[in-house]
Amino acid sequence: MRLKLYNTETREKEEVVAKHANQIRMYTCGPTIYAFAHIGNFRTYVFEDLLRRTLQFFGFSVEQAMNLTDIDDKTIRGAIAKKIALNAYTEPYRIAFFEDMKTLSIQPVEHYPAATAYIPEMIHLIEILLKKGFAYKGDRGSIYYKIKQFPSYGRLSHLALEDLKVNASGANEADEYDKENASDFVLWKAYDPECDHHIYWESPFGRGRPGWHIECSAMAMKLLGASIDIHCGGIDNLFPHHENEIAQSEGCTGCRFVRYWVHVEHLLVDHKKMSKSLGNFYTLRDLLHKGYTGQEVRYLLLSTHYRTQLNFQMAGLDAARSSLQRIGDLIQRLREIRTFSAADYATGPLERAALLFKTALADDLNISSALAALFDLVRELNALCDEQKLGVQEAGKALELFKQWDAVLAVLPLQAPEEAPEEVRALLEKREEARRQKNFSVSDAMRDALLARGYLIEDTPQGARLKKR
Ligand code: AMP
Ligand code: ZN
Numbered sequence: 001m002r003l004k005l006y007n008t009e010t011r012e013k014e015e016v017v018a019k020h021a022n023q024i025r026m027y028t029c030g031p032t033i034y035a036f037a038h039i040g041n042f043r044t045y046v047f048e049d050l051l052r053r054t055l056q057f058f059g060f061s062v063e064q065a066m067n068l069t070d071i072d073d074k075t076i077r078g079a080i081a082k083k084i085a086l087n088a089y090t091e092p093y094r095i096a097f098f099e100d101m102k103t104l105s106i107q108p109v110e111h112y113p114a115a116t117a118y119i120p121e122m123i124h125l126i127e128i129l130l131k132k133g134f135a136y137k138g139d140r141g142s143i144y145y146k147i148k149q150f151p152s153y154g155r156l157s158h159l160a161l162e163d164l165k166v167n168a169s170g171a172n173e174a175d176e177y178d179k180e181n182a183s184d185f186v187l188w189k190a191y192d193p194e195c196d197h198h199i200y201w202e203s204p205f206g207r208g209r210p211g212w213h214i215e216c217s218a219m220a221m222k223l224l225g226a227s228i229d230i231h232c233g234g235i236d237n238l239f240p241h242h243e244n245e246i247a248q249s250e251g252c253t254g255c256r257f258v259r260y261w262v263h264v265e266h267l268l269v270d271h272k273k274m275s276k277s278l279g280n281f282y283t284l285r286d287l288l289h290k291g292y293t294g295q296e297v298r299y300l301l302l303s304t305h306y307r308t309q310l311n312f313q314m315a316g317l318d319a320a321r322s323s324l325q326r327i328g329d330l331i332q333r334l335r336e337i338r339t340f341s342a343a344d345y346a347t348g349p350l351e352r353a354a355l356l357f358k359t360a361l362a363d364d365l366n367i368s369s370a371l372a373a374l375f376d377l378v379r380e381l382n383a384l385c386d387e388q389k390l391g392v393q394e395a396g397k398a399l400e401l402f403k404q405w406d407a408v409l410a411v412l413p414l415q416a417p418e419e420a421p422e423e424v425r426a427l428l429e430k431r432e433e434a435r436r437q438k439n440f441s442v443s444d445a446m447r448d449a450l451l452a453r454g455y456l457i458e459d460t461p462q463g464a465r466l467k468k469r
Contacts, residue, residue: 003058005051005230006307006364008238008261009156013364016055016260018229023061025224026052027258029216029233029241030066030112033093034074038281039297040267040274042104043310044234046301047264049106051232053408054361065111065223068094072212080197087116100284103294104301105410113219115210121218122210123203125252126187134251138178141190141206147183150247156261157239185244186211213244217257221249231258236273238263267301268311287317296320299411305367323375328413330378331402333385333460334395335416341391345384350394350401353377357405374405420466424453431457432464 004013018024028048031037037045048066055062069075070090079089094114101108115122126143129135134149147153147161154161161183191200191207200207210218220228226249233242242261249257266273269280287297299320304310353373360369381398384390390398399414406412420428431446447457456467 001058001358001362003054003362004364005260005262008263009258011158014260016058016060016229018060019227019259022059023063024055024230025228026055026062026064026230026232027216027220027224027228028064028066028109028231029237030068031093031097032069032072032074033090033097034072034078035093035276036096036283036285037100038274038276038283039287039301039312040281041234042100042284042297043267043301044232044264045101045106046104046298047306048232049104049410050302050306050365050367050408051230051262052107052109053410054365057358057361057408063111063224064109065113065219066109067216067219068097068112068114069212069215070094071115071209071215076196076199076209079199086199103284103288104298105294107410111223113223115215115219118215118218118222119201119203119210121222122214123188123205125214125218125221125248126210127204128252129187129248132251134247135187136180137205138180140178142178142186142208143188143205144179144184145187145244145247145251146180147185147247148181150251152250153247154243156243156246159239159243185213185240187214187248213241214248216241217245217248217252220245220257221253226253226257227255228258230260230262232262232264235263235265262306264306265309268309271311274312282312290314292317292321295324295411295413299324302409302411303367303371306365324411324413327374327378327402330382330385331399331413332417332465334381334390334399336460336465337385337390337392337395339388339391341389341394343389344391344394345389346381346394346398349377349380350397354401354404361408377401417468420455420468424450424455424466427453428455428457428464428466 003016005016006012007014016024028045031041052062052064070086075086075090079086082089126135129145130143133146135143135145137143188203188205188210189208191209196209199209201209220231231242231245246257268274272278272280274281284294284297288294296317297320300316301310303320353376356373357370360366360373363369381390402412402414406414427446427450431443431450434440434442434446450457450466451469454469456469458465458467
């Protein structure tokens, strides 16, 4: 079975074929480390992790780079306000970012380049662009990309050059007067002592700092080569950031920069994009403080297809919790089966579910159908358990399938629960004994004592078991 992905550039679902043997080279635009990332950012990173794991599930190996934007207006402003070095300002947010990624079970990738470590590579690209006539120096010393020189500019975002009213650089007004064309964007921003204080780099074009777009082109090509397979980001990166990355990279090398462009729709709050500037955001830490787990947040973020907007609500996290609980309860039930079944009732449903799950992922990561296959199987296996038709061997096969799926989802409650303490197990034993003797006042008292210690009793056909509240 072949994996297909929706390519923003061609607007088609295309079969994924790696350029180099079976190895996919993937670049994902990472966080600007000037504050804690919000869960809108993490929707994009959780999807990119799902994509990475899906590629592995389909037999590819993946070499991935996710950049850390540590040079931009916001990091510089923050460092200047605190009167500290740029890396002293960004370091705590870099550390927090990796902690959050771990809490969300996001697989570490091969490269996490920070812009500050790739200045010579950026300067080198700008020199080539100047030499080839794709760039020019403005009167105030900044270097700009001349988008008229790149005829296919707009091919990713499907915008015609003459319709481009939007300022492709996001530069401030002072820069506007310095450019030949409003849509040209900055490659190297000349040093401005009033705004930049102690933060600048030396270059052949004078003191200054790189523009945001050249950062990604330089890091992607240095680490993954001139032509990479997949490039991802949130949908807001599509224009101008990714369009500019193409113009810069292809302007330098003359060869195709990216073969598959993949963009993630936004996480919304009250139907508006979750963002720092609107102040309508939650960090992962906010949700952990409210008592939710990383697993629950991950489940919520990945369970809506990536090309559909997702409106965030706390109720969504409660629903994620009960979905995971339902899967966890079945997994626990499967683990407790000790008997053999006379006939094999499970292999049929297991094989069907495995095929449906993989087929769904192959179709541009159709996560809703993949999860539907999973929950149908949960229902079928629960029914077999109720009828005592599931033996230890079939239960083992089911657990194996959940494990395989979890290599992709990284969210299933597969860790064996901690054993309850001795004292708690003794209370359960007393309660069982009281029930056998029909001494219900004692059994109720034991139940209450367990509740007070944070344990619920579940009576199953295999006997009573403890569940942590
Ligand atoms: P930034 O730190 O603003 O550069 O954003 C880092 C990544 O998060 C980029 O790929 C953005 O497109 C993505 N992103 C930002 N806000 C959202 C959101 N509300 N939903 C999904 N992705 C987002
Ligand atoms: Zn980028």
